[in-house]
Structures are given as structure tokens and as C-alpha cells.
Amino acid sequence: MILIISVIIFVLVEGILIFSIIRYRERPGAPNPFQNHGNLKLELVWTVIPTLVLFVILFFTIRGLLYVAPENEPAASASQPKIEVTAIGHQWWWEFYYPNYHVTTADTLEVPVNTTVHVNLFSNNVIHSFWVPALTGKTDVVPGHNNTKWFxxxxxxxxxxxxxxxxxxxxxxxxxxxxxxxxxxxxSWVSTQQQAAAAPTDPLAQKGAALFKNQCSSCHGIVGVNLKQFYNTAQECTDLPGGKANGTPECLIGPNLTHFGSRNLLAGGVLDNNTANGNCDPNNPNLMQQCNLAKWLKDPQGVKPGNDMNIGELTNDQIQQLVAYLEGLK
Ligand code: CUA
Structure with a gap:
């Protein structure tokens, strides 16, 4: 509707403009057009018509807003239970915290079918907006303002x-x-996620675990390694490295990696968590194509410039050890 109205006005205004440019263009012997000042009728017309046009657009806008406005969040019932999740907007990835299960994950929000998902939207950096086009409309994630939504x-x-x-x-x-x-x-996903990470048995992964403690654990957490449990209170957050004691669930700079190997995505959802069938070898350029974690660890700023992964250069051996360790965290 707005497009049609705009096209009509555009053609009319541009038509008069082009007509005037051609008709009154500068040329030898051309007379000046008639000069006058003030025309009450004309001025009334070009004030009243746009006003009416705006009211028409307002009508269709309000009708559209009412059409897409969400219904009230339904109460939990046997046929449609409810779960709660906190979606945390980081720069630039999403963290998902399930307060009732004390589970934290990143990049993939796992939910049951036919269930009301109540989403708390949280940010303590800048404004983000949570949008899943096929499931629910956009809602802004605003620092200092507690927005919620459901789907x-x-x-x-x-x-x-x-x-x-x-x-x-x-x-x-x-x-x-x-x-x-x-x-x-x-x-069953929830009960797996609630387990602490098992200590690795494979020697390569054991080296990776030691490397994690040295290089990664100031920004990333693994339950059973540098975290006692998934955080769920301000006190737990305060105890964490990089903790912000402000009563929010955001405690670590980077994603919690406790069950990293079970995730489908990494790097803020832009890479598939593929592993070359458990055969990632950064010395083999062909395998690197199928091994996004290795690619990511080798050059995080090349994959996603400006992100907070400033780990310095890792050797291929170190990358292989870290991949073996992290992908083993199922
Ligand atoms: Cu977060 Cu755009």
C-alpha cells in the first residue's frame, strides 16, 4: 500500500519537475515563466493532501502491528509445558543458559517441540536483537533492560x-x-549437558587439556576443569575468572566449552563443527578443509576479524591437541 502511494506521488512530483526543466530551460530568446508569490489554495492543497496520505499509512501500519502483535504467553499445561532460557547477546555470539537445569551452551538453542519457550533476553555490552524468522519475530536485547519473549x-x-x-x-x-x-x-540432552566433562584418556587429548588450562581457561570455562559447576547465581559468577559480580549470568568472556564436542556450530554460529571424521590434522591442508575448529584456532582473526579470540599463534601440534581434547567433550 505504501509502495503504491509512494509511486503515485513520485511520478507526479518528478513529472512536474522534468516538465519544468524542459519547458523553462535556458535557451536564446526564451521568455521567463510567469513570476508570482503566494497561492493560498495551492498551499492548502499541498498541506492537506500529504496529511491525509499519512493518516492512510497510519491506518495500515496500526492494522499491521495489531496483526503481528504476539498473544499473551500461555500458562504451562500438560499438552504444552514451558521451559525457560536466558539468551545472552555477546559480541558476537549467543550464549544460552537454562536457569532451571543449570546448563549453559552456545550457538545452538535446543528446545523441545510443542513447548512454550520463555526467553529472557540479556546483554551487558550493546544492543542486539534476537530473531528466528521461522519461529518468532525480533525482540531487542538491551543492556540494563529486561526484555522477554516466548515462542x-x-x-x-x-x-x-x-x-x-x-x-x-x-x-x-x-x-x-x-x-x-x-x-x-x-x-536426555539436558542430562548429558549437566554432567561434568570426563577427563580425556587419549594422550593427544590429554596434552590438549593441559594446553586448555594454560592458554584458554582465563576466557573459557569447562565444568570439572576450571569451573565447579554451571553458574547460576551471582556468587558463582564472582568466583569465575573474568567474573562480573552484577547478578547476571554472564561470567566468562568466551563460550563455556563443557560439551563443545556435542555442538553443531562454532565461532558464533558461522562454522559447522565438523571434525574430518575425528581425523583433524592441521599439517594436512586437505583435511583442514573439513576441520573448522582447527581452521578457527589457527587464524581466528582471519575467519572472523575483530573477535575476542586473541590467542597468539599456536603450532600445528598444539592445534591438533586442542582439537582432540575439545571435540572429545561430548
Ligand atoms: Cu548482535 Cu548484531
């Missing part, structure tokens, strides 16, 4: 989510997935 996924599957508010250099690469599974799969 219900009626079909299992994987849905793409993005940040829909410009938030800095890598705004376009602040992606996530919503993975909708049946209730049993969700419950």
Missing part, C-alpha cells in the same frame, strides 16, 4: 536465528540455530 515450535527441525540489530564489526556473523527435538531427546 512455540510446532515441528521438530533446525531453524536459523540471527542478530537483527547492528552491534559492531561482526554483527552479520552473530548467528545461531534453534534445534527443536522431541521431549525425550531434550531430556
Amino acid at each position: 512455540v515450535a510446532e515441528k521438530a527441525g533446525t531453524y536459523t536465528g540471527i542478530c537483527a540489530e547492528y552491534c559492531g564489526t561482526q554483527h552479520a556473523n552473530m548467528r545461531f540455530n534453534v534445534k527443536v527435538v522431541n521431549n525425550n531427546d531434550f531430556q
